[in-house]
Amino acid sequence: MKAITIWQPWASLLVMGAKLYETRSWATNYRGPIAIHAAAKPVQRTIDELVRGTIAATVDDLDDSYRRTLERFDRLFPGPAELYQLPTGAIIGTARLVRCNPIDEAFVARLTEQEIDLGDYSPGRFAWEFEGMTPLPEPIPVKGMQGIWEWRGGQA
Numbered sequence: 001m002k003a004i005t006i007w008q009p010w011a012s013l014l015v016m017g018a019k020l021y022e023t024r025s026w027a028t029n030y031r032g033p034i035a036i037h038a039a040a041k042p043v044q045r046t047i048d049e050l051v052r053g054t055i056a057a058t059v060d061d062l063d064d065s066y067r068r069t070l071e072r073f074d075r076l077f078p079g080p081a082e083l084y085q086l087p088t089g090a091i092i093g094t095a096r097l098v099r100c101n102p103i104d105e106a107f108v109a110r111l112t113e114q115e116i117d118l119g120d121y122s123p124g125r126f127a128w129e130f131e132g133m134t135p136l137p138e139p140i141p142v143k144g145m146q147g148i149w150e151w152r153g154g155q156a
Contacts, residue, residue, distance in 0.1 A: 001094070003035035003151035004128075005144030007046050008086045009073060011038040013118055015093035015135045018076055021127035023119040027100045028128070028148060034097045035151045036133075037144045040089035047073070047083075065117075072117040090139035091151060099129040 006014065006022060013019045015036050047070070077083035101107055103125045111121065119127065142151060 005037040036093040087139035095130040101127040
Protein backbone atom coordinates (compact mmCIF):
# COMPACT_ATOMS: atom_id res chain seq x y z
CA MET A 1 0.00 0.00 0.00
CA LYS A 2 1.21 3.52 -0.75
CA ALA A 3 1.88 5.76 2.26
CA ILE A 4 2.53 9.43 2.99
CA THR A 5 4.33 10.82 6.03
CA ILE A 6 2.80 13.90 7.67
CA TRP A 7 3.98 15.80 10.75
CA GLN A 8 1.84 15.74 13.86
CA PRO A 9 -0.63 17.20 14.75
CA TRP A 10 -1.66 17.52 11.07
CA ALA A 11 -1.57 13.73 10.53
CA SER A 12 -4.03 13.12 13.38
CA LEU A 13 -6.24 16.03 12.32
CA LEU A 14 -6.51 14.48 8.86
CA VAL A 15 -7.26 11.00 10.22
CA MET A 16 -9.91 12.30 12.64
CA GLY A 17 -11.61 14.30 9.86
CA ALA A 18 -10.85 17.76 11.27
CA LYS A 19 -9.00 18.55 8.05
CA LEU A 20 -9.90 17.26 4.59
CA TYR A 21 -6.78 18.17 2.62
CA GLU A 22 -3.04 17.75 2.98
CA THR A 23 -1.22 20.61 1.28
CA ARG A 24 2.03 19.98 -0.53
CA SER A 25 4.37 21.92 -2.81
CA TRP A 26 4.15 19.11 -5.36
CA ALA A 27 1.38 17.29 -7.21
CA THR A 28 0.88 13.55 -7.56
CA ASN A 29 -0.83 11.47 -10.22
CA TYR A 30 -1.37 8.65 -7.73
CA ARG A 31 -5.00 7.88 -6.85
CA GLY A 32 -6.07 5.05 -4.59
CA PRO A 33 -5.54 3.56 -1.14
CA ILE A 34 -2.96 5.28 1.03
CA ALA A 35 -1.71 4.87 4.59
CA ILE A 36 -1.31 7.98 6.73
CA HIS A 37 2.01 7.91 8.60
CA ALA A 38 2.65 10.30 11.51
CA ALA A 39 6.27 11.46 11.29
CA ALA A 40 8.65 10.61 14.13
CA LYS A 41 9.22 14.30 14.88
CA PRO A 42 7.88 15.03 18.40
CA VAL A 43 4.80 17.27 18.49
CA GLN A 44 6.46 19.60 21.02
CA ARG A 45 9.30 20.25 18.58
CA THR A 46 6.84 21.04 15.78
CA ILE A 47 4.91 23.50 17.95
CA ASP A 48 8.14 25.12 19.20
CA GLU A 49 9.36 25.53 15.61
CA LEU A 50 6.03 26.98 14.54
CA VAL A 51 6.27 29.58 17.30
CA ARG A 52 10.00 30.27 16.78
CA GLY A 53 9.57 30.52 13.03
CA THR A 54 7.56 33.68 13.50
CA ILE A 55 10.44 35.49 15.27
CA ALA A 56 7.98 36.92 17.76
CA ALA A 57 8.44 37.82 21.41
CA THR A 58 4.84 37.07 22.40
CA VAL A 59 1.84 35.31 20.94
CA ASP A 60 0.31 38.74 20.26
CA ASP A 61 3.23 39.46 17.92
CA LEU A 62 2.84 36.26 15.93
CA ASP A 63 2.08 36.42 12.24
CA ASP A 64 -1.71 36.11 11.98
CA SER A 65 -1.69 32.77 10.13
CA TYR A 66 0.62 31.17 12.72
CA ARG A 67 -1.52 32.50 15.55
CA ARG A 68 -4.71 31.13 13.94
CA THR A 69 -3.07 27.73 13.51
CA LEU A 70 -1.94 27.59 17.15
CA GLU A 71 -5.37 28.74 18.36
CA ARG A 72 -7.02 26.08 16.18
CA PHE A 73 -4.78 23.41 17.75
CA ASP A 74 -5.91 24.63 21.19
CA ARG A 75 -9.57 24.26 20.22
CA LEU A 76 -9.16 20.84 18.58
CA PHE A 77 -6.96 19.37 21.32
CA PRO A 78 -8.46 20.70 24.57
CA GLY A 79 -5.63 19.57 26.84
CA PRO A 80 -1.88 19.81 26.24
CA ALA A 81 -1.54 16.13 27.14
CA GLU A 82 -3.88 15.22 24.27
CA LEU A 83 -1.79 17.21 21.79
CA TYR A 84 1.67 16.21 23.02
CA GLN A 85 0.84 12.50 23.31
CA LEU A 86 -0.24 12.04 19.70
CA PRO A 87 1.43 8.98 18.15
CA THR A 88 4.58 9.57 16.12
CA GLY A 89 6.65 7.29 13.93
CA ALA A 90 3.61 5.18 13.08
CA ILE A 91 0.87 4.46 10.57
CA ILE A 92 -2.27 5.90 12.18
CA GLY A 93 -4.92 5.54 9.48
CA THR A 94 -5.82 4.73 5.89
CA ALA A 95 -7.81 6.51 3.20
CA ARG A 96 -8.27 6.87 -0.54
CA LEU A 97 -6.42 9.68 -2.28
CA VAL A 98 -9.04 10.87 -4.77
CA ARG A 99 -7.79 14.22 -6.11
CA CYS A 100 -4.84 16.54 -6.23
CA ASN A 101 -6.26 20.05 -6.49
CA PRO A 102 -4.11 22.95 -7.72
CA ILE A 103 -4.49 25.77 -5.22
CA ASP A 104 -5.78 29.04 -6.60
CA GLU A 105 -8.12 31.78 -5.37
CA ALA A 106 -11.26 29.92 -6.50
CA PHE A 107 -10.24 26.76 -4.63
CA VAL A 108 -9.40 28.67 -1.43
CA ALA A 109 -12.75 30.51 -1.61
CA ARG A 110 -14.55 27.14 -1.14
CA LEU A 111 -12.62 26.21 2.03
CA THR A 112 -13.79 26.56 5.62
CA GLU A 113 -11.90 28.79 8.04
CA GLN A 114 -10.72 25.71 9.91
CA GLU A 115 -9.32 24.15 6.72
CA ILE A 116 -7.47 27.36 5.87
CA ASP A 117 -6.02 27.53 9.40
CA LEU A 118 -4.71 23.96 9.13
CA GLY A 119 -2.90 24.10 5.78
CA ASP A 120 -0.67 26.18 3.53
CA TYR A 121 -3.01 27.25 0.76
CA SER A 122 -0.54 29.50 -1.05
CA PRO A 123 -1.12 29.76 -4.81
CA GLY A 124 0.94 27.24 -6.75
CA ARG A 125 0.69 24.53 -4.07
CA PHE A 126 -1.54 21.45 -4.17
CA ALA A 127 -4.33 20.19 -1.89
CA TRP A 128 -4.43 16.41 -1.75
CA GLU A 129 -8.02 15.30 -1.20
CA PHE A 130 -8.87 12.13 0.70
CA GLU A 131 -12.04 10.08 1.20
CA GLY A 132 -12.89 7.16 3.43
CA MET A 133 -10.49 8.12 6.19
CA THR A 134 -10.22 5.22 8.64
CA PRO A 135 -8.25 5.58 11.89
CA LEU A 136 -6.40 2.43 12.96
CA PRO A 137 -7.37 1.01 16.37
CA GLU A 138 -3.68 1.14 17.38
CA PRO A 139 -0.77 2.93 15.69
CA ILE A 140 1.65 0.64 13.84
CA PRO A 141 5.29 1.71 14.42
CA VAL A 142 6.99 2.23 11.07
CA LYS A 143 9.84 4.39 9.84
CA GLY A 144 8.51 6.95 7.36
CA MET A 145 9.99 8.44 4.22
CA GLN A 146 9.66 11.52 2.07
CA GLY A 147 7.29 11.53 -0.87
CA ILE A 148 4.83 8.73 -1.52
CA TRP A 149 6.37 5.46 -0.40
CA GLU A 150 5.47 1.79 -0.30
CA TRP A 151 4.32 0.35 3.05
CA ARG A 152 4.25 -3.40 3.06
CA GLY A 153 2.18 -3.67 6.25
CA GLY A 154 3.29 -4.73 9.69
CA GLN A 155 6.03 -3.12 11.73
CA ALA A 156 9.36 -1.91 10.44
